[in-house]
Amino acid sequence: MRYFYWMLSLWLYPLQGDVYQAHVFGLEPYTTYSVRVEAVNGAGTVSSPWATVRTLQASPSSLANFSVEKREHGRALLLHWPEPASPNGVIKMYNIFSDDNLEFSGLSRQFLFRRLEPYTTYSLVLEACTEAGCTRTAPQLVTTEEAPPSSQLAPTALHVGAHSVELHWAPPGQPNGRILQYQVMAMSVEDGRVRSDEDDSVRVKVLFTEKAVEASSFSCNVSGLQPWSKYRFCVRVSNTAGSTDSPWLTVHTKQAPPRGLASPVVSHLEGRPYELFVSWTPPLEPNGILVSYRIQRDNVGFHFSFHSSVLNYTDEDLTAYTDYSYAVIACTIAGCVTSRPTTIRTLEAAPAIVEPPVVSNVTSHSLKAAWTIPSIQNGEILEYILQVNQERVYRGKKLTMEVTDLKPHTSYILILTACTNGGCMSSPSTSAQTEEAPPTGMLAPTLKVTGPESVEVSWKEPNHPNGIITGYELRRDGRIIYAGMDTRYHDFTLLPSVEYSYTITANNSQGTTTSPPAVARTQPSAPSGVAPPRLQTLGPFSVMVQWDPPARANGVIISYSLYKRDPAEPNVKRLIFAPHHSAFQSRSFSLTALKPYYR
Numbered sequence: 001m002r003y004f005y006w007m008l009s010l011w012l013y014p015l016q017g018d019v020y021q022a023h024v025f026g027l028e029p030y031t032t033y034s035v036r037v038e039a040v041n042g043a044g045t046v047s048s049p050w051a052t053v054r055t056l057q058a059s060p061s062s063l064a065n066f067s068v069e070k071r072e073h074g075r076a077l078l079l080h081w082p083e084p085a086s087p088n089g090v091i092k093m094y095n096i097f098s099d100d101n102l103e104f105s106g107l108s109r110q111f112l113f114r115r116l117e118p119y120t121t122y123s124l125v126l127e128a129c130t131e132a133g134c135t136r137t138a139p140q141l142v143t144t145e146e147a148p149p150s151s152q153l154a155p156t157a158l159h160v161g162a163h164s165v166e167l168h169w170a171p172p173g174q175p176n177g178r179i180l181q182y183q184v185m186a187m188s189v190e191d192g193r194v195r196s197d198e199d200d201s202v203r204v205k206v207l208f209t210e211k212a213v214e215a216s217s218f219s220c221n222v223s224g225l226q227p228w229s230k231y232r233f234c235v236r237v238s239n240t241a242g243s244t245d246s247p248w249l250t251v252h253t254k255q256a257p258p259r260g261l262a263s264p265v266v267s268h269l270e271g272r273p274y275e276l277f278v279s280w281t282p283p284l285e286p287n288g289i290l291v292s293y294r295i296q297r298d299n300v301g302f303h304f305s306f307h308s309s310v311l312n313y314t315d316e317d318l319t320a321y322t323d324y325s326y327a328v329i330a331c332t333i334a335g336c337v338t339s340r341p342t343t344i345r346t347l348e349a350a351p352a353i354v355e356p357p358v359v360s361n362v363t364s365h366s367l368k369a370a371w372t373i374p375s376i377q378n379g380e381i382l383e384y385i386l387q388v389n390q391e392r393v394y395r396g397k398k399l400t401m402e403v404t405d406l407k408p409h410t411s412y413i414l415i416l417t418a419c420t421n422g423g424c425m426s427s428p429s430t431s432a433q434t435e436e437a438p439p440t441g442m443l444a445p446t447l448k449v450t451g452p453e454s455v456e457v458s459w460k461e462p463n464h465p466n467g468i469i470t471g472y473e474l475r476r477d478g479r480i481i482y483a484g485m486d487t488r489y490h491d492f493t494l495l496p497s498v499e500y501s502y503t504i505t506a507n508n509s510q511g512t513t514t515s516p517p518a519v520a521r522t523q524p525s526a527p528s529g530v531a532p533p534r535l536q537t538l539g540p541f542s543v544m545v546q547w548d549p550p551a552r553a554n555g556v557i558i559s560y561s562l563y564k565r566d567p568a569e570p571n572v573k574r575l576i577f578a579p580h581h582s583a584f585q586s587r588s589f590s591l592t593a594l595k596p597y598y599r
Contacts, residue, residue: 029058029088029132057089059133063126070145073241074118074176077142079104079111081126089130097125097136118147118176118241146177148242154249155184155235162227162256162287162334168219169235169246177239184208184220185245189230206236227256227287227334255288257335264295264328266344273320273347273378273422279312280328280339288332296327296338305331320349320378320422348379350423356430357386357416364408364437364466364510370400371416371427379420387415408437408466408510436467438511445474445504447520452496452554455520458488459504467508475503497524497555524555533562540596546588560584564591567599 027033032054038047062085069078079096096104096111099122104111116122123139151173159166167184187204208220225231232248261283269275278295290308294301297315306313318324327341351374361368369386386394386401389412394401406412412434416427441463448456457474474482474489477500482489494500501517529551536544545562560583562575575589583589 027055028086029055030090030130031055057130057132059135060084060088060091060128060130061086061135063128063135063137065137065140066124066126066142068142071112072114074120074145074147075114075116077113077116077122077144079113079124081109083109084128084135087128087130089132091128091130093127093129093134095127095129095134097127098122116144117174118144119178119239120144146239146241149176149179149237149239149244150174152235152237152244152246154247155233157233157249157251160251160254162254163225164221164223165225165231165233165251165253166219166221167233167249168217170217171213172237172244175237175239177241179213180211180238180240181213182210182218183236183238183243184210184222185234185236186222187232188226189232189250225253226285227253228289228332229253255332255334258283258285258287258290258330258332258337260284261328261330261337261339263340263342264326266324266326266342268344268347269314273349274316274318276315276318276324276326276344276346277312278315278326278328281311282308283330283337286330286332288334290330290332292331294329294331294336296325296329296341298325299327299341301329318346319376320346320352321380321420322346348420348422350425351378351381351418351420352376352425354416354418354425354427356427357414359414359430359432361402362432362434364435365406366402366404367406367412367432367434368400368402369394369414369416372399374418374425377418377420379422382419382421385417385419385424387417388412406434407464408434409468409508410434436508436510439466439469439506439508439513440464442504442506442513442515444516444518445502447500447502447518449520449523450490452523452525453494454490454492455494455500455502455522456488456490457482457502457504457518459515460487462506462513465506465508467510469506469508471507473505473507473512475505477501478503494522495552495554496522497553498522524553527554527557528552538590541594542590542592543594544588544590548587560587562589 032052034050034052036048036050038045064082064085067080069080071078081094083091091107093105094107094109095102096113098113103113121141121143124142125136125139127134127136149172153170153173155167155169157165157167169182171179184207185204186207207222210218210220222233229252231251231253233251234248235246236243237246262281264278264280267277267279269277280293282290292305292308293310294305295313296302323343323345325341325343328339329336353376354374355372357369357371359367359369371384373381381397383395383397384399385392386403388403393403410433412432413429414432415429417424439462443460443463445457445459448458450456459472461469471483471485472487473480476491481491499519499521501519503514503517505512505514527550531548533545533547536546538544547560549557558579560577562577563572564575565572577583577589
């Protein structure tokens with residue numbers, strides 16, 4: 001007798017007739033099987049009814065890996081998994097482990113795994129459990145999605161200069177992906193505001209890009225910066241998911257010498273030729289805190305400086321009509337800059353020193369004056385003015401002048417005046433005396449009749465002595481009656497009623513001059529030398545009387561008187577003949593009505 005063991009219509013294997021049990025292997029856990037026994041002999045077979053049996057549960061098998069969906073920018077993973085191909089029982093629990101840490105337990109076949117780090121590889125294990133036990137998958141390595149980097153620290157500044165800054169930085173604390181590049185970003189800050197172009201250009205500028213990202217630290221030197229300016233720097237780190245900027249680092253560059261200092265403006269002060277007004281403006285680029293200004297005049301710096309708030313200076317004690325060059329020096333603590341010079345000429349002024357003219361070739365009526373250009377002109381000489389005894393005799397640019405029409409033996413004061421547009425300056429005076437010449441202008445003497453026999457003569461020095469008078473000669477009617485230095489002479493022993501002519505001659509070393517004659521008549525006196533009349537009888541009753549003029553009339557005869565005396569009578573009869581009487585002219589008169597033959 002042989003028995004056959006059938007399961008699920010599958011013939012499994014025969015059993016010996018004396019064996020009434022069998023162990024069946026190779027079954028699937030937690031699987032229902034139909035079992036019957038078939039007895040076989042030589043005559044045939046017979047089968048028992050089917051008996052149903054389910055194998056016990058076992059640990060699941062054939063667990064598949066997760067299907068992974070990356071979520072939340074690398075911060076989560078959505079895990080999906082199918083039932084085990086062989087659950088081997090009733091799944092009581094799914095467990096998910098991440099790096100041996102239980103992250104999930106439940107019967108759901110998906111799990112949103114959160115609070116992950118981007119671009120991080122996690123080792124995930126799925127465990128499926130039945131009552132009989134649990135089975136785990138092999139660790140499955142899953143890398144989260146990249147996210148923009150984070151925790152990028154601000155750069156640090158080393159070696160801050162006036163025009164450059166050396167920046168250092170480290171990789172981000174959380175790269176969150178494969179770093180592609182670092183960019184150093186910068187923007188300039190003025191008064192707390194970002195300086196930007198009005199044409200909507202990018203406010204923040206990329207100054208440096210580093211693509212060699214494998215190092216553990218990085219650095220770059222940022223140049224081309226403005227001195228004494230605030231800049232903000234940050235590091236932008238990028239991966240395929242995006243970029244992240246570090247906090248801003250504010251750097252104040254150091255001071256530098258100023259730049260853009262314009263030439264000073266130098267101007268004149270009206271009416272002040274010895275001063276100049278110097279003004280300037282602050283440099284376009286101070287490059288720091290201006291601490292002082294200094295002025296250079298003709299490349300020589302002043303020994304003093306100006307506070308930065310002072311923008312002008314009046315330079316004094318200069319030389320008129322002189323070129324001066326001025327430059328301004330602006331300084332910060334880091335250095336100084338010198339502007340281009342401004343050259344200006346001071347205003348003209350009156351010449352400083354004018355030498356007196358030199359006199360030569362002196363004659364009695366002329367002299368030659370010569371002079372030199374003033375040693376300190378203080379301008380362009382426009383003219384020279386020569387004054388002789390305060391009278392202007394020359395005006396022009398010549399350096400010599402022949403002065404004529406002078407008076408002989410006369411002291412002249414010569415003053416030379418030199419003039420510029422800024423004024424005039426006169427020299428000290430110099431004196432010169434012309435040579436002597438014969439005197440001129442001798443006036444007629446003054447005559448004073450003092451009596452019938454004397455005349456007082458007086459005279460004055462010639463109007464133009466033209467030298468030193470050495471003596472006078474007084475002539476009466478051409479005959480010298482006096483020679484000497486007196487200017488008065490009393491002439492005696494003259495005749496009454498006589499006209500005398502006097503002239504006076506003045507002498508000097510060069511000659512003489514004679515006055516016009518002066519005429520005077522002495523006073524009259526009684527005539528003298530009157531002869532008796534001559535008588536001529538004309539008849540018994542008349543007598544012709546004739547007479548001669550006096551021997552000395554001693555004046556002008558104004559009348560003749562004829563006296564007739566009768567001895568018998570006490571009175572004398574007088575006949576007066578005035579000049580208009582015919583008897584005055586004829587000096588004769590006929591006496592009539594006389595007594596005959598009577599004396």
